[in-house]
Amino acid sequence: MFRTTIFRKIVLLLVLLLLPILILFGLSSKVSVNVVEKELLTSSMNRLTFFLRQMDADFDQLSLFPVIVAADPYVREVIDRREAGSFEQLRKESRLYEKLSLQSVASSYLNVLSLYLPDEKKVISSNKYLDYDEAYLRTHIFNGWAYEGDPTQPERKRFVRQVVEPPYARQLEEATALIQVSIGTANITHALDQYKEGGRGDPFLYAPGYEPILNSSSQQALVQQLIPLMDLSVLEQEGRQIVKLNGESYLVNAVESKNLGWLLVDYVPLQQIVKPITTSRNLFYIVLSLMLMTGILAAFLLYRNVQIPILNLLSGVQRLKRGDFSTRIGYRSNNEFDLLFQRFNEMAEQIQQLIETVYEEKIRSREATLKQLQSQINPHFLYNCLFFIVNTAKLGDREAVVAMAHNLGEYYRYATKTAQQLVPLSEELKLVKNYLVIQNLRMQRIHYEVEIPGEMLGLLIPRLLLQPIVENAVVHGLEPLPRDGVILLTAGQDDTYYWIAVEDTGVGMTPEEIAQLESRIQAPAEEEIGTGVRNVHQRLVYLYGEGSGLRFASRPEGGLRVTLVWRREPRLAENGGTGSL
Numbered sequence: 190m191f192r193t194t195i196f197r198k199i200v201l202l203l204v205l206l207l208l209p210i211l212i213l214f215g216l217s218s219k220v221s222v223n224v225v226e227k228e229l230l231t232s233s234m235n236r237l238t239f240f241l242r243q244m245d246a247d248f249d250q251l252s253l254f255p256v257i258v259a260a261d262p263y264v265r266e267v268i269d270r271r272e273a274g275s276f277e278q279l280r281k282e283s284r285l286y287e288k289l290s291l292q293s294v295a296s297s298y299l300n301v302l303s304l305y306l307p308d309e310k311k312v313i314s315s316n317k318y319l320d321y322d323e324a325y326l327r328t329h330i331f332n333g334w335a336y337e338g339d340p341t342q343p344e345r346k347r348f349v350r351q352v353v354e355p356p357y358a359r360q361l362e363e364a365t366a367l368i369q370v371s372i373g374t375a376n377i378t379h380a381l382d383q384y385k386e387g388g389r390g391d392p393f394l395y396a397p398g399y400e401p402i403l404n405s406s407s408q409q410a411l412v413q414q415l416i417p418l419m420d421l422s423v424l425e426q427e428g429r430q431i432v433k434l435n436g437e438s439y440l441v442n443a444v445e446s447k448n449l450g451w452l453l454v455d456y457v458p459l460q461q462i463v464k465p466i467t468t469s470r471n472l473f474y475i476v477l478s479l480m481l482m483t484g485i486l487a488a489f490l491l492y493r494n495v496q497i498p499i500l501n502l503l504s505g506v507q508r509l510k511r512g513d514f515s516t517r518i519g520y521r522s523n524n525e526f527d528l529l530f531q532r533f534n535e536m537a538e539q540i541q542q543l544i545e546t547v548y549e550e551k552i553r554s555r556e557a558t559l560k561q562l563q564s565q566i567n568p569h570f571l572y573n574c575l576f577f578i579v580n581t582a583k584l585g586d587r588e589a590v591v592a593m594a595h596n597l598g599e600y601y602r603y604a605t606k607t608a609q610q611l612v613p614l615s616e617e618l619k620l621v622k623n624y625l626v627i628q629n630l631r632m633q634r635i636h637y638e639v640e641i642p643g644e645m646l647g648l649l650i651p652r653l654l655l656q657p658i659v660e661n662a663v664v665h666g667l668e669p670l671p672r673d674g675v676i677l678l679t680a681g682q683d684d685t686y687y688w689i690a691v692e693d694t695g696v697g698m699t700p701e702e703i704a705q706l707e708s709r710i711q712a713p714a715e716e717e718i719g720t721g722v723r724n725v726h727q728r729l730v731y732l733y734g735e736g737s738g739l740r741f742a743s744r745p746e747g748g749l750r751v752t753l754v755w756r757r758e759p760r761l762a763e764n765g766g767t768g769s770l
Contacts, residue, residue, distance in 0.1 A: 197506065198493075199484070199487075199491065200484075200485060200488050201479060203484040203485070203488070204481075207477060207480065207484075208476070208479055211548065212472075212602045213432075214473055218466065218470045218473075219591075221466055222329070225466055229642045230429065230440065230442075232741070233388070233390070233440075233442055233455065234428055234429065234444075234635065235445050236384075236388065237392070237443075237453060237455050240380075240384050240392075241444045241446055241453045241499060244377075244380060244446065244453075244455045245446055245447055245448050245539070247296065247349075247448075248334070248350075248372075248448040248449065249298055251296055251300060251350060251370050251372060251750045252304055252334070252350050252370075252448065254292055254293070254295075254300075254350075254370045254707055255294065255302075255350060255351060255368035255369065255370055256295070256352060258288070258289065258292060258302065258304065258368050258726075259352050259354060259366075259368050259398070261288060263281060263284055263285055263288060264285060264288070264304065267281055267282065267285055267304070267306070267313070268304075268306070268365060268366045270353060275363050279670065281451070283315055285304065286311050286313055286314075286317075288313070289300075289303070289304065289313065289314065289315045291316040292315075293370075293670065298339065298372050298376040299368055299372070299373065299375070299376055300371060300372045301314060301315055301316045301317075301319065301369075301370070301371045301372075301511045302314065302315045302368075302369075302370050303315070303316070303319060303368070303369045303370075303371075304366060304367075304368055304369075305321065305326060305367035305368075306365075306366055307323075307326065307361050307362070307364055307365070307366070307367070307370065308365065311350070316671065323361070325552070326361050327360075327361045328517060329349070329351075329363065330353060330358065330359060330360060330361060330367070331351065331353075331686065332351065332352065332353060333350065333354070334348055334349070334448055334449055334450075335348070336348055336349075336351045336399060336449070337349075337367055337371075338374075338399060338400065339616075346374040346402075347371045347372060347373045347374060348371065348372050348374070348377075348449065349369060349370070349631055350369070350370050350371075351367055351368060351369035351370070352367070352368045352369075352592065353367055353519075354366040354368070358511070365651075369389075374402050376655060377394055377402050377735070377762070378402065378403065378404055378405055379391065379405075379406035379447075381394070381403070381405075381407075382404050384404075384406050385404050385406065388455075389457045389461055390442075390455040390456060390457040391404065391408060391411075391412070391455070391456055391457070392404060392453065392454065392455040393407060393412055393454055393455075393575065394446075394449075394451050394452070394453055394454070395416065395451060395454050395696035396449075396450065396451040397421065398453075401416065401454075401465065402451075405550065411434070414434055414435075414596075415432060415434060415441070417455060418432045418433075418434060419432065419441060419443075420455070421452070421625050424441065424443040424452065424454075425443075425445060425452075428442060428443060428444065429441065429442050429443070430443075431459070432456070434617075436524050437458055437459075437460070438458070438459045439456045439457065439459065440456065440457055440458075440459050441454060441455075441456045441459055442454070442455045442456070444614060457670070466514070467765060468641070472579055473699075481527035487501060492525060496531075497515060497520070498520065498526035498530070501518050501520045501530070502529065502530070502533065505517075505518045505533060508602045509537060510644075514540055514541035514544050514545075515537075515541060516537060517534045517537060517538075518530045518533055518534060543711075548604065571597075571601075574593065574627065577593060577627065578590055578593050578594065578597075581593065581630075592626065592627070592630050593627050593630065596623040596624070596626060596627045597621075597627075599623055610651060610652055611649040611650065611651060612649065612650065612651075613646065613647050613648065613650075614641065614645055614646050614647070614649075614650055614680075614689075615646040615650045616653060617650060617653075617655050617656075618639060618641065618646075618678070618709050620653075620655075620656055621655050621656055621659050621678070622637075622639075622758055624656055624659060624660065625637045625659065625676060626665050628723050629705070632667075632668065634667075634672065634673040634674065635663060635667055635674055635675075635676065636673060636674070636675045636676070637675065637676040637677070637678070638675065638676070638677045638678070639678045640677070640678065640679045641678065641679070641680045641689075642681070645680050645682065645687070648687065650755075651728055653731060654753065655678075655689065655691070655720030655753070656724060656728075657724065657725050658691045658721075658725060658739075658751050659676060659691055659723065660721065660747070661721065661722055661751075662676055662691055662692075662693040662737065662751070663676065663693075665695070665696075666693040666694075666695025666696060666697070666748060666749055667694070667695045668695075668697060669692055669695065669696050670694075670695055673679075674693060675689075675693070675694045675696050676691070676692070676693055677691075677692040677693075678690070678691055678692075679692070683737075684755070684757075685756060685757060686736070686737075686754050686755065686756060686757065687754070687755055687756075688752050688753060688754045688755075689752070689753045690750055690751070690752045690753075691742060691750070691751045691752075691753075692748060692749070692751075693748045693749055694744075694746070694747060694748040695748050695749065696747075696748075697743050697744065697745075697747055697748050697749050698743065699751055700743070702708070703741045704743075706722070706741060707741060709723065710722060710726040710727075710738075710739060711726075712722045722739065724753075725739065725753070726738045726739045729754075729755050731755040732755070732759050733755040733758075733759055734756060735757060736754070737754055737755040737756055738754060738755075739751060739753060739754075739756055740752040
């Protein structure tokens with residue numbers, strides 16, 4: 190059965206105290222993570238949208254530059270090529286250059302504002318080093334924003350917005366002027382760097398079919414792996430997508446620019462978003478584990494310094510209860526329990542001394558009782574023999590009388606040796622054989638068989654142990670029969686008991702009679718039953734303790750089986766008796 194000790198109770202109490210805290214914190218942490226994650230997602234999306242709006246506003250401003258330039262009177266004069274002298278034309282172009290330069294610096298982005306004159310094959314630009322490139326112009330007649338990228342020349346990557354005069358012109362020969370503003374991708378890279386400084390992401394600008402525009406510290410290899418995993422339809426509809434890459438989940442946010450048609454993309458590991466909460470949660474778990482270990486350590490110290498001494502004390506008390514008065518507690522706890530153990534040992538020693546004194550007196554009393562029982566057996570057998578001699582003498586059977594007297598003398602010579610109460614089994618068998626010879630002389634129809642193992646013949650047993658049982662088998666079992674009878678003696682042993690069985694082929698006993706006989710031999714000593722069978726049973730119980738005594742059973746073929754059973758070690762010898770019983 191499971192026993193609840195103090196140690197188990199304390200550990201259970203600690204678990205019950207910490208478990209609600211753990212559950213509440215777990216639920217709180219889960220809710221907090223969900224709320225914070227949602228807020229961070231919303232905040233990240235809002236921040237990305239705000240940044241793109243700013244960039245679109247800048248591009249809106251740049252989009253107006255060609256329109257403003259085209260509407261400027263000085264520019265119109267140059268475009269219309271009004272007649273003027275060379276000096277005047279140079280002066281106008283110089284003023285136009287100044288206007289283009291001033292207009293260019295009006296934007297926060299570095300840009301180049303240029304006026305192309307196809308008829309004159311001339312370009313006036315805020316960039317003095319820009320040359321007229323007719324081949325380029327023939328392939329770049331358009332209105333609106335366009336991206337121009339040359340993988341071999343990174344500095345040529347730029348966004349271009351131009352206005353064609355007249356607006357319907359689709360070929361270079363049809364155009365009188367092209368007003369163009371261009372902005373290099375370095376401006377966007379710089380803007381992405383500024384955006385990245387305030388967040389955890391890695392933003393870039395992307396459009397299908399083009400190389401992404403990255404920030405200067407971007408993880409280019411990771412971006413190249415991420416782009417094929419992005420679902421543009423999902424990003425355009427929902428603005429975010431969860432992508433798994435290299436075993437890690439990434440949150441991808443994207444907003445489309447209304448001017449450029451490109452996607453502003455920002456990605457961040459999900460774990461990084463909730464990292465502060467995760468760190469706090471892990472710290473709590475560590476503190477909780479330390480508290481649990483500290484509690485278990487305290488419970489262990491309590492168990493070692495209190496529970497173990499109490500268990501040792503209880504064990505000593507239980508051993509005293511079982512009769513082991515020699516028990517002593519040798520455990521040392523180096524605390525107040527040592528004094529308690531010392532007093533317990535002193536008490537056990539005093540109890541042992543008292544018990545030994547009382548037990549010695551009890552042994553002496555038993556010795557006197559056993560000798561009294563033995564003296565009751567001898568007259569009982571003598572009465573039977575004397576009655577037989579008298580009856581045989583009356584019949585004139587001189588040889589039977591002589592044989593009876595001889596065997597009776599042998600018996601009393603054996604019985605009067607009171608100095609040695611334990612004798613070999615072989616001597617008891619000799620006495621039994623003498624008795625059976627006497628009974629056979631009397632009835633002439635008694636036979637006997639003895640099947641005793643040779644190793645048991647030297648076994649020491651109390652005097653006159655078998656003869657009363659054999660006598661009862663003859664008198665009560667065989668004499669009432671009108672035919673011959675047999676007495677069979679067998680013996681054996683096991684790890685705990687010796688046994689000798691006396692069987693007869695006589696009239697036997699009913700189960701009710703056997704139960705009555707067993708009840709009578711168990712009667713208290715104050716009741717004088719006066720039978721040799723009871724005396725033998727009482728002697729076995731006194732000498733060898735519980736489990737010893739007589740056992741009765743009917744034989745299937747008729748008759749009775751009486752078994753003498755006793756322990757291999759006498760009880761009196763075990764408890765320091767004299768052994769002279």
